Amino acid sequence: MASEYKLLLEGAQQLVLICSKGEHYLLQAAMPNLAVLANASVVIGKDGYIKAVGHADSIRRQFSEASFEKIIDCSGKCILPGLVDAHTHPVWAGDRVNEFAMKLAGATYMDIHQAGGGIHFTVEHTQKTSEEELFGGFKHRLLRMLRAGTTLVECKSGYGLNLDTEIKMLRVIERAKQELDIGISSTYCGAHSVPKGKNATEATDDIVNNHLPKLKELDLNGEIHVDNIDVFCEKGVFDLSSNKRILQAGKDIGLQINFHGDELHPMKSAELGAELGAQAISHLEEVSDEGITAMASAKCAAVLLPTTAYILRLKQPQARKMLKEGVIVALGSDFNPNAYCCSMPMVMHLACVNMKMSMKEALAAATINAAYALGRSHTHGSIENGKQGDFIILNSSRWEHLIYQFGGHQELIEYVVVKGKVIYKNESILDY
Ligand SMILES: N=CN[C@@H](CCC(=O)O)C(=O)O
Numbered sequence: 001m002a003s004e005y006k007l008l009l010e011g012a013q014q015l016v017l018i019c020s021k022g023e024h025y026l027l028q029a030a031m032p033n034l035a036v037l038a039n040a041s042v043v044i045g046k047d048g049y050i051k052a053v054g055h056a057d058s059i060r061r062q063f064s065e066a067s068f069e070k071i072i073d074c075s076g077k078c079i080l081p082g083l084v085d086a087h088t089h090p091v092w093a094g095d096r097v098n099e100f101a102m103k104l105a106g107a108t109y110m111d112i113h114q115a116g117g118g119i120h121f122t123v124e125h126t127q128k129t130s131e132e133e134l135f136g137g138f139k140h141r142l143l144r145m146l147r148a149g150t151t152l153v154e155c156k157s158g159y160g161l162n163l164d165t166e167i168k169m170l171r172v173i174e175r176a177k178q179e180l181d182i183g184i185s186s187t188y189c190g191a192h193s194v195p196k197g198k199n200a201t202e203a204t205d206d207i208v209n210n211h212l213p214k215l216k217e218l219d220l221n222g223e224i225h226v227d228n229i230d231v232f233c234e235k236g237v238f239d240l241s242s243n244k245r246i247l248q249a250g251k252d253i254g255l256q257i258n259f260h261g262d263e264l265h266p267m268k269s270a271e272l273g274a275e276l277g278a279q280a281i282s283h284l285e286e287v288s289d290e291g292i293t294a295m296a297s298a299k300c301a302a303v304l305l306p307t308t309a310y311i312l313r314l315k316q317p318q319a320r321k322m323l324k325e326g327v328i329v330a331l332g333s334d335f336n337p338n339a340y341c342c343s344m345p346m347v348m349h350l351a352c353v354n355m356k357m358s359m360k361e362a363l364a365a366a367t368i369n370a371a372y373a374l375g376r377s378h379t380h381g382s383i384e385n386g387k388q389g390d391f392i393i394l395n396s397s398r399w400e401h402l403i404y405q406f407g408g409h410q411e412l413i414e415y416v417v418v419k420g421k422v423i424y425k426n427e428s429i430l431d432y
């Protein structure tokens with residue numbers, strides 16, 4: 001094929017496609033057969049999208065006349081799709097390291113929240129921090145995520161609570177979408193907590209009557225585009241009826257419903273999400289059996305967050321039961337000042353050890369299923385013709401090392417590629 005291409009990834013020991021038939025998600029039954037090719041290559045076009053995937057010999061023959069801007073010799077290495085992080089809170093100011101000490105000493109998440117710490121502390125600091133400074137911190141965190149292999153990440157507002165600060169956070173996220181290579185799905189989470197001076201009903205009224213119309217206006221004039229709407233559905237925060245009003249109003253202006261539910265108390269959030277057509281619900285440590293059934297039939301993804309259950313010593317979400325019942329299980333880091341983890345390899349490791357997922361299940365949950373939770377699995381989450389050319393290349397001959405090595409991704413991830421462009425090359429990796 002005589003033509004010009006952006007990138008050739010050549011002769012990988014393992015090319016982990018995830019899926020190969022255009023699936024938008026994988027259920028448990030399909031996960032043991034995760035698509036993996038041996039001695040394989042990938043071609044990425046000038047537009048950043050995948051043009052060919054196959055055995056190295058066949059790609060070499062097919063593209064013998066073609067020229068490539070860059071060729072990476074992947075012999076002895078593994079290629080995987082870029083990881084997808086389906087849940088983060090990465091825009092904030094103020095340091096909460098002291099709360100870690102409080103939790104180690106026995107304080108619960110709600111003890112700290114009700115004493116004015118937690119989200120309230122971060123809100124106070126985020127409200128008084130400039131947009132420029134917030135962008136600086138956010139950019140630094142996104143680069144950390146990229147180096148850990150994340151190429152698409154969901155990013156929430158929610159440390160503003162008042163309209164001006166929520167818009168400030170969303171502008172910061174929008175700027176990152178324009179200026180950085182990492183893919184972003186942005187989420188309005190103005191109902192992350194009830195702001196001081198208001199009760200939940202007043203806060204709900206403000207969101208429905210003021211925040212959401214403003215978001216619609218900003219979208220229409222091209223200033224900010226938001227993808228998802230989120231609420232913290234929790235006892236003492238926003239109850240089921242406030243959730244219903246806010247989430248439905250968000251859906252009415254075109255946002256995908258993707259919210260926090262059934263985390264600390266059983267709230268029937270899963271049942272509500274299924275009823276409202278939610279794309280995803282996160283946490284679910286306290287989900288009911290009926291909620292699991294409802295999510296499975298509504299094709300509503302469960303975004304499980306192993307760092308939260310670990311740090312807060314919560315009961316683990318029932319990943320095995322959800323998988324068995326046909327729920328689309330995805331993973332997220334929940335990066336936030338409470339759960340300071342930017343690494344999806346670490347998240348997958350915790351999902352395997354603490355939630356009893358297999359490595360194949362964890363990888364599918366951190367790629368195609370996480371992309372599904374963000375409504376992006378037609379472009380992300382697997383290595384297939386026509387999808388965006390996002391990859392990680394491991395200096396290892398078996399992909400499982402990405403999960404098996406506990407906190408070892410710095411030594412393993414040699415390249416991170418977004419849209420066919422090398423965004424990160426780990427110069428400290430030596431070939432032995
Ligand atoms: N549970 C609510 N929100 C976050 C925590 C946010 C914070 O503590 O700042 C979560 O998903 O874990």
Ligand SMILES: [Zn+2]
Nearest residue numbers: 087089260334
């Ligand atoms: Zn969260």
